[in-house]
Amino acid sequence: VNIYAQDKGISVNKAKNIVKVERNPKKMTKTSLGLVNNKPVWEVTYLNNQNNICYDLISFKTGKIIKSIQNI
Template sequence: MKKVIIALVLILSVFIVGGIYIYQSANASYAQAEQETVAFLKERTDLKDVDEFYWYNSEATIFTVKGSNESAEEKYYLVKTDGGTVIMFDAADMVTEQEARRKTNEARSPKRILNAKIGLMEETPIWEVTYKNEHDRLGYYIIDLKTGEWIRSVDNI
């Protein structure tokens, strides 16, 4: 009986260590992108403290950092990966992530919201909210970051 328990503990340990390794490997590129984007922005802008990081892929890849500057003003810093162009917005003038999620709930009544991220659609800053509908199908609800107005929905993917 003792050998069975030891064998089970060893097998369980291997699964736990393997799971941790897989998780870290999967998140390595995200962590690296965040680290490099923050360093890039601290060199070129007034970014001081970081609150959130968003990775958006569509027409182009956009990395966004929500943070504060030396004057403690909350800002969004959008970085276009093709060329390194930085676009800044005052967070106080933009729709919050919570508001974007609330608007998605009201408009689409999703089963579950998966995430929300900031990006650019034809040079318009947007919130892209990803959700699962009542049939467990993927959907996107896209609103204007500045006005909160609906731009586009994609359902049943």
């Protein structure tokens, strides 16, 4: 079990807003907290304007998009 203090990173709403501003999704489908290389990330999945599934990993600590998979 990994425990992370909320005040040490961005909120789920902030993560969604980052994707909304950067990607302009048609619809967000899921947002969850995950781990990549033992570091916490927000995993955000959404549909783009072409109705393709997309997936972004956002750093919990910095709010930067660290990985993006488009048009799955």
